[in-house]
Each structure stands twice: as C-alpha cells, then as structure tokens.
Amino acid sequence: MKTLVFIQIRDGKIEENTLGILNKIKTSIDGAKIIGAFLGKDLKDEWIQELGLHGVQQVVTVDAPELEFYLSATYTRAMMEIINQINPRFVVAAGTVYGEDLIPRLAVRNASSCAQRIVDLTIEGDSLHFHTPVRDDQAMRVTQVVGDIIFATSRPGAFFIDENPSGANPEITSVSVTFEDADKLVKHIEIKKAERTVNLKDAKVIVAAGRGVAGKENFQIIRELADLLGGQIGATRACTDVHWVEETYEIGQTGQSISPDLYIAAGISGAPQHMSGVKAKTLIVINTDEGAPIINYADYAIIGDMHVILPILKEKLK
Amino acid sequence: MKIVVFIQQIVSTQVKLQGVDYFDASRVSVDDLVINPTGKNAIEGALKLKDSQGAEVTAVCVRGNKPNKALKEAVAMGCTNAIEITDEAFYTDDPYLLAKIYAKALDKIGEYDLILLGVEEQSSSSYAAPAMLAEMLNIPSVLCAEEMETINQGFKVGHVLEGGKKVVAIPQKALISCSDSQYFIPRYTTMRGILAAKKAVIPIWSATDLGLEISEISADAASLKQISLSNIVIEKETFLIKEGEPEEMVDKLLAKLKEDEVKLGA
Numbered sequence: 001m002k003t004l005v006f007i008q009i010r011d012g013k014i015e016e017n018t019l020g021i022l023n024k025i026k027t028s029i030d031g032a033k034i035i036g037a038f039l040g041k042d043l044k045d046e047w048i049q050e051l052g053l054h055g056v057q058q059v060v061t062v063d064a065p066e067l068e069f070y071l072s073a074t075y076t077r078a079m080m081e082i083i084n085q086i087n088p089r090f091v092v093a094a095g096t097v098y099g100e101d102l103i104p105r106l107a108v109r110n111a112s113s114c115a116q117r118i119v120d121l122t123i124e125g126d127s128l129h130f131h132t133p134v135r136d137d138q139a140m141r142v143t144q145v146v147g148d149i150i151f152a153t154s155r156p157g158a159f160f161i162d163e164n165p166s167g168a169n170p171e172i173t174s175v176s177v178t179f180e181d182a183d184k185l186v187k188h189i190e191i192k193k194a195e196r197t198v199n200l201k202d203a204k205v206i207v208a209a210g211r212g213v214a215g216k217e218n219f220q221i222i223r224e225l226a227d228l229l230g231g232q233i234g235a236t237r238a239c240t241d242v243h244w245v246e247e248t249y250e251i252g253q254t255g256q257s258i259s260p261d262l263y264i265a266a267g268i269s270g271a272p273q274h275m276s277g278v279k280a281k282t283l284i285v286i287n288t289d290e291g292a293p294i295i296n297y298a299d300y301a302i303i304g305d306m307h308v309i310l311p312i313l314k315e316k317l318k
Numbered sequence: 319m320k321i322v323v324f325i326q327q328i329v330s331t332q333v334k335l336q337g338v339d340y341f342d343a344s345r346v347s348v349d350d351l352v353i354n355p356t357g358k359n360a361i362e363g364a365l366k367l368k369d370s371q372g373a374e375v376t377a378v379c380v381r382g383n384k385p386n387k388a389l390k391e392a393v394a395m396g397c398t399n400a401i402e403i404t405d406e407a408f409y410t411d412d413p414y415l416l417a418k419i420y421a422k423a424l425d426k427i428g429e430y431d432l433i434l435l436g437v438e439e440q441s442s443s444s445y446a447a448p449a450m451l452a453e454m455l456n457i458p459s460v461l462c463a464e465e466m467e468t469i470n471q472g473f474k475v476g477h478v479l480e481g482g483k484k485v486v487a488i489p490q491k492a493l494i495s496c497s498d499s500q501y502f503i504p505r506y507t508t509m510r511g512i513l514a515a516k517k518a519v520i521p522i523w524s525a526t527d528l529g530l531e532i533s534e535i536s537a538d539a540a541s542l543k544q545i546s547l548s549n550i551v552i553e554k555e556t557f558l559i560k561e562g563e564p565e566e567m568v569d570k571l572l573a574k575l576k577e578d579e580v581k582l583g584a
Contacts, residue, residue, distance in 0.1 A: 301557070
C-alpha cells in the first residue's frame with residue numbers, strides 16, 4: 001500500500017509523533033511503501049537521512065520560501081501537487097495543530113472524509129480500520145474511510161518510536177509548485193515559543209493543577225507540596241494561558257511530555273490533550289467531579305476540593 | 319459586520335452516561351442537552367465583536383432528534399438571530415457531510431463576513447469540520463484561536479501551537495475556530511437575553527430548503543463509515559475515596575499508599 005506521510009519538524013528535529021506513525025505503518029501494514037511528503041524551506045539532508053533510517057523509502061520534497069511557515073493554503077497546494085504525482089492509497093499525518101488542519105483540507109479536495117486522532121490501525125481484508133477514542137476516552141469508535149485515497153491523522157502520543165531504526169537512505173524526488181496570490185491571504189506574523197526553562201521530562205515527582213486551581217495565588221499550595229516531595233510543579237494549558245503559572249510548566253500535547261514515578265493531579269479533568277503527555281507510574285487525583293475522565297486513569301483518587309485536601313495532605317506529609 | 323456562528327447541541331458532560339450510552343439518544347433527556355462548550359466560546363468571540371464594533375450575529379445549529387435548546391440559549395447570550403437546521407436524514411457523524419450542510423446553510427444565509435465555530439466536539443466527529451468548511455468555501459481560516467483583535471480590514475489571531483503560540487493576520491472574510499482560552503470564556507445569559515430568547519422565532523430549514531438531496535447527506539453518503547462503537551474498559555483499579563471528612567480522606571489515602579509501598583518523594 002502506497003502510504004504518504006506528512007513530515008513535520010519541531011524544534012529543529014523530526015517531530016516525534018511523525019516518527020511514531022512511521023513505526024506504526026512499518027509494523028502494521030505488510031508491504032507498505034512509505035513515502036514522506038517533506039515541505040519547507042531549506043530542508044536539511046540530515047532530516048532526509050533520518051527519515052530513511054525510520055523506514056521512509058522515498059522522500060518527496062517541496063523546498064520553497066513560501067513554505068517557511070505552515071499556512072493552510074500553501075501547504076494544501078503543495079501536498080495536492082505531491083498527491084497528484086505520487087497517487088498514494090493512504091495519506092496520514094500526526095494530529096498536531098498543523099496535521100489536523102491539513103488532512104481534512106486534502107480530504108475535501110478529494111471529495112472525501114478522514115479518520116481523526118487514531119490510536120490504532122488494523123487491517124481487515126484489504127481495508128484499513130481506524131480506532132479513535134471518543135467521549136473523553138470512554139468509548140472506542142472504529143471507522144473506515146471509503147474512497148480512492150484514505151486520509152487519517154494520529155493522536156499525539158499514540159504510537160511508539162522505533163528505538164533502533166535501521167532503514168536505508170531514501171530515494172529523493174523534488175517537486176516544484178507554483179503558488180498563487182490567493183494562497184497568501186493569511187499572513188504569518190510570528191511564532192511565540194513558550195520558554196521551556198524547566199525540564200519536566202526527567203522529574204520523578206510532579207504535582208500539577210488544572211483549571212480547578214481557580215487563580216494564580218492558589219498555585220502556592222501546589223508549589224509547597226512539590227517542594228516538600230522534592231518534585232516539580234506542572235499545569236494544564238488552561239492555567240498557562242491565563243498566566244497563573246509560567247508556560248514552561250505546561251504538560252500535554254502542546255506542552256511537555258512527562259513520565260514521573262508519582263503524579264499528583266489536582267483540579268485536572270484529564271482531557272485527551274493533557275493525558276497524551278502523561279505517563280506516570282502512580283497517579284493520585286484530587287477532583288470534585290467523580291465523572292472526570294482523569295479518574296479512569298487514577299491509581300488513587302479523592303473526590304473532594306483540592307483547596308481543602310491539599311493543605312491537609314501537606315501538613316500530614318511534613 | 320455579519321457573523322455566522324455554528325454551534326452544536328450535545329449531551330452535557332455533567333450527565334452520568336458512560337461510554338456508548340452517551341451516544342444512545344433514547345437515554346438522553348432534553349434537560350441534558352447543552353451547547354457544545356467550544357461552540358459557546360465561538361459565540362463569545364462573535365459577541366465581543368458585536369459589543370466593540372456592532373455586528374449581526376446569527377447562530378446556526380444542526381440538530382439531532384431532540385428539540386432545540388441550544389439556539390434559545392445562544393439568543394439569550396446575545397446572538398441577533400438563530401436558525402435551526404433539521405432533517406431526519408442528516409448524518410452528522412461524518413465531518414465532511416456536516417461541513418457540506420454548513421456550506422449549504424451559508425449559501426442560503428447569503429451575505430456574511432466572518433464564520434466562527436468551536437474547535438472540537440466530544441463525539442470527535444466535528445474536529446475536522448471547520449477546516450473542511452473553510453476548504454469548501456475557499457476562504458482563509460485559522461484554527462484553534464486563543465485570542466483575536468481587529469486590525470485593518472481583518473484580524474490578528476493567536477492560535478494554539480505545540481510548544482507555544484502562532485500569530486497570523488487574516489482578512490475579515492474568514493473562518494476562525496475558537497478554543498476554550500481565557501479570551502473566549504463565554505458570558506452568562508442576561509434577563510434581557512432570556513426574554514428575547516422567549517420571543518425569538520427560530521426558522522427551521524430542512525435538507526430540501528437547503529437544496530440538498532437526501533442521498534447527499536444520509537449515512538449512505540458518508541465516506542467515513544462507523545464499523546463499531548464499544549466501551550473502553552480500563553483495567554486499572556482505582557482506589558476511590560469519596561466519603562468522609564477531608565482529614566479522614568487524606569488519612570485513608572496515606573494509609574493505602576503506605577500499604578502499597580508507594581514512595582512519596584523524589
């Protein structure tokens with residue numbers, strides 16, 4: 001099966017969910033021909049070699065100044081050019097903000113739909129079945145996309161990266177694209193990179209809060225408890241968005257991924273965007289809502305108000 | 319400025335329906351239905367523009383098989399008009415078909431400047447709908463907006479990005495999907511709004527009114543086919559403490575952690 005993977009770069013490296021997809025395809029689809037669609041400006045050879053290592057047999061590049069930053073119209077045009085030349089059966093991207101923007105557009109251009117945020121793909125006969133968790137991860141919907149080209153995105157964190165990749169150098173094909181003025185109606189102004197001054201990846205203990213913390217001043221107890229346990233603090237995007245805490249502490253799809261021994265989550269509902277960045281050995285939850293999705297992942301949970309529970313916990317741990 | 323906001327009517331997350339039961343319409347009562355949370359964020363985005371520079375805000379909802387509460391609430395929040403789109407034949411679990419219905423509704427509405435929607439839906443079906451709609455209409459778009467401001471003949475929009483935020487400029491005739499950021503936190507309904515909602519006459523458009531054939535928008539037309547829907551069973555056993563005074567609860571937790579030899583501390 002000719003499979004076209006949209007290659008994404010993050011922080012100067014091949015984005016890890018994209019590598020995850022490559023591994024998933026390699027191990028799930030027998031005889032897949034993996035083709036990387038690599039768009040950007042000044043694409044580096046080392047990236048192309050790394051793609052080869054991870055199983056990409058052919059890399060189709062569009063290297064153009066118009067592609068320096070992701071913009072829907074320019075990227076859709078360039079991807080369509082590649083699709084028309086390559087004629088893939090399956091087109092897939094990591095479900096990042098860009099991937100979730102691009103794939104539905106390509107599907108529309110092909111008068112079709114797409115499967116989204118898949119966490120697994122299985123083969124039934126000669127068709128692909130996509131597994132997507134729905135309703136706050138309480139149910140699993142399995143779908144199939146009918147059409148000449150099948151489109152899908154993966155959920156970040158769903159697929160593991162091959163730790164010992166051993167692929168060969170890929171064939172490289174360069175495609176040129178003519179952009180039109182109509183592609184440039186949205187103008188890139190800037191990317192504000194969140195300052196990542198604190199590395200949460202290696203933290204053994206993390207005490208984190210979500211919207212339920214309800215105010216900047218209430219982060220004090222989170223800090224105190226983290227200090228007491230010799231750990232770090234963490235937060236959901238809802239908290240960093242309103243500057244209750246510095247953005248470096250954001251955990252989840254758009255923040256840092258963590259794998260602590262102990263994760264204490266207070267006032268966090270457990271939305272998939274947050275949980276996709278969390279792999280904790282032991283998860284303790286404090287939440288007023290027994291129905292919050294995070295309870296399903298918890299090893300221990302207190303149904304109660306974090307503002308009451310945490311100070312007591314701190315005193316008893318002293 | 320004419321703004322169209324697409325909202326959905328969904329089952330509230332407060333309703334204790336687990337897993338697949340959530341998707342069983344017969345188990346859901348009208349009281350359980352609410353506007354999708356990010357749809358409310360989109361309404362807020364529209365109302366902010368209405369407040370600051372004057373705008374006609376039309377809320378549109380494609381409803382399922384239950385009476386429409388969502389649109390009354392939209393008017394109570396401050397939307398100028400509301401339109402309900404209803405047809406037994408609609409299959410909205412495929413975002414492509416949903417976007418197609420939206421596009422047809424816009425054709426019938428006629429003139430508009432800005433389209434706002436919420437970023438994500440619980441049932442997951444409409445995550446792609448905003449991008450699909452923008453593509454069908456061939457208009458510029460920004461997804462996952464966190465904040466927006468009016469600039470010369472358009473908007474400056476900051477949107478969610480892995481590892482930060484991206485800022486772009488977009489013309490006024492555009493589509494923006496709104497996140498649940500602070501900027502879009504929805505306002506409450508007002509007494510005046512509630513009265514307006516009571517009086518509001520909400521037109522109902524069918525597939526035929528939109529010029530759609532049943533064969534174009536029914537389940538048979540979907541290219542995203544559902545094969546199965548089943549409960550996810552998480553085998554993790556949670557030690558749940560939900561009764562007692564706060565201090566007792568903490569004691570219970572600490573005793574259990576000790577028993578399980580969980581190390582507290584780095």
